[in-house]
Amino acid sequence: MEKTIVVALGGNAILEKDPTYEAQKAAVERTAKLLVRLVEKGYKVIITHGNGPQVGNLLLQQIAGDSDKTPALPLDSLGAMTQGSIGYWLSNSLAKYLHRAGIHKDVVPVVTQTVVDRNDRAFSRPTKPIGPFYTEEEVDILNLQNPMFVYREDSGRGWRRVVPSPRPVRILEIEGIKSLIDAGQIVIAAGGGGVPVVEQDDELVGVEAVIDKDFTAAKLAEQVHADEFLILTSVGNVYLDFGKPTQREITHIDANALNKLIAKKQFAEGSMLPKVTAAKEFVENVPDGKAIITYLDGLEDFIEHGAGTVITRWPESVPAK
Ligand SMILES: Nc1ncnc2c1ncn2[C@@H]1O[C@H](COP(=O)(O)OP(=O)(O)O)[C@@H](O)[C@H]1O
Numbered sequence: 001m002e003k004t005i006v007v008a009l010g011g012n013a014i015l016e017k018d019p020t021y022e023a024q025k026a027a028v029e030r031t032a033k034l035l036v037r038l039v040e041k042g043y044k045v046i047i048t049h050g051n052g053p054q055v056g057n058l059l060l061q062q063i064a065g066d067s068d069k070t071p072a073l074p075l076d077s078l079g080a081m082t083q084g085s086i087g088y089w090l091s092n093s094l095a096k097y098l099h100r101a102g103i104h105k106d107v108v109p110v111v112t113q114t115v116v117d118r119n120d121r122a123f124s125r126p127t128k129p130i131g132p133f134y135t136e137e138e139v140d141i142l143n144l145q146n147p148m149f150v151y152r153e154d155s156g157r158g159w160r161r162v163v164p165s166p167r168p169v170r171i172l173e174i175e176g177i178k179s180l181i182d183a184g185q186i187v188i189a190a191g192g193g194g195v196p197v198v199e200q201d202d203e204l205v206g207v208e209a210v211i212d213k214d215f216t217a218a219k220l221a222e223q224v225h226a227d228e229f230l231i232l233t234s235v236g237n238v239y240l241d242f243g244k245p246t247q248r249e250i251t252h253i254d255a256n257a258l259n260k261l262i263a264k265k266q267f268a269e270g271s272m273l274p275k276v277t278a279a280k281e282f283v284e285n286v287p288d289g290k291a292i293i294t295y296l297d298g299l300e301d302f303i304e305h306g307a308g309t310v311i312t313r314w315p316e317s318v319p320a321k
């Protein structure tokens with residue numbers, strides 16, 4: 001039977017350094033070519049992606065306009081816009097490589113809403129980095145220009161604006177996504193974690209936030225009962241003592257052991273912590289599932305040799321070395 005896989009694409013799958021359209025499309029082309037290998041291998045594929053750099057850049061473009069003639073749209077609408085643009089880039093490139101591989105499947109990007117809790121404490125504590133990186137000196141100037149914006153240092157890589165990032169509660173379009181997968185289509189869903197909405201009487205209302213795509217991806221993988229949840233990022237493995245002389249890679253780990261490492265603060269908040277937490281939550285909710293964290297360039301190695309850091313619910317389901 002075909003396996004179902006949810007693939008969460010990290011930042012470098014779409015934007016490496018250059019934020020121009022040409023550079024992002026070139027990165028997406030490369031990503032799409034690699035992803036087609038999963039389809040060739042017989043997987044049912046659901047793709048989700050980040051939008052942190054893109055939504056932040058779009059916000060800056062909006063603010064730069066004439067506030068009367070072209071008023072800035074709110075963050076939830078910008079999230080939907082990035083789902084549209086990135087979904088289009090990915091489906092356009094995937095269609096090309098599927099055609100070249102002789103595979104006749106549609107790629108369907110779904111504008112996805114994710115219900116969040118209006119009382120989530122994240123709304124009063126912004127943590128999600130979006131947009132470009134700044135130096136500390138640039139942040140001093142930006143703070144004078146707009147004291148309402150909050151900036152934080154992002155994992156030793158520079159300063160970025162941060163916005164609230166509530167936890168996903170429910171993916172609104174989940175039944176539609178399942179139907180598309182059952183019909184044999186390739187689905188792109190919950191980009192940027194999904195557009196955050198809160199329940200208000202009988203309505204869903206968009207809110208100013210950006211959900212972490214790894215958390216929504218875990219929920220998506222759980223709700224489609226995926227066999228595998230693959231997080232593609234910029235490192236081949238999760239490491240112990242990351243960046244220290246004692247650094248060593250984790251090849252296989254079970255949820256309880258991972259929990260202990262999380263408690264010991266082995267994983268950086270804002271980069272690896274959401275990924276290992278999402279992987280752990282997936283295997284806790286889908287005990288026969290497997291989560292894998294590796295890098296895009298290692299995709300072929302994952303397909304052929306099972307490379308990457310594998311996370312399973314129980315130690316006995318950890319494959320022998
Ligand atoms: N323990 C760890 N093991 C591996 N990478 C880690 C660890 N702690 C922090 N990192 C960092 O996390 C980064 C991945 O997070 P990030 O770049 O935010 O993800 P994304 O690929 O979704 O954009 C890695 O490139 C690495 O620098």
Ligand SMILES: NC(=O)OP(=O)(O)O
Pocket residue numbers: 010011049050051052053129191192193210211212213214
């Ligand atoms: N929404 C989100 O998590 O985006 P990034 O992965 O690009 O930060």
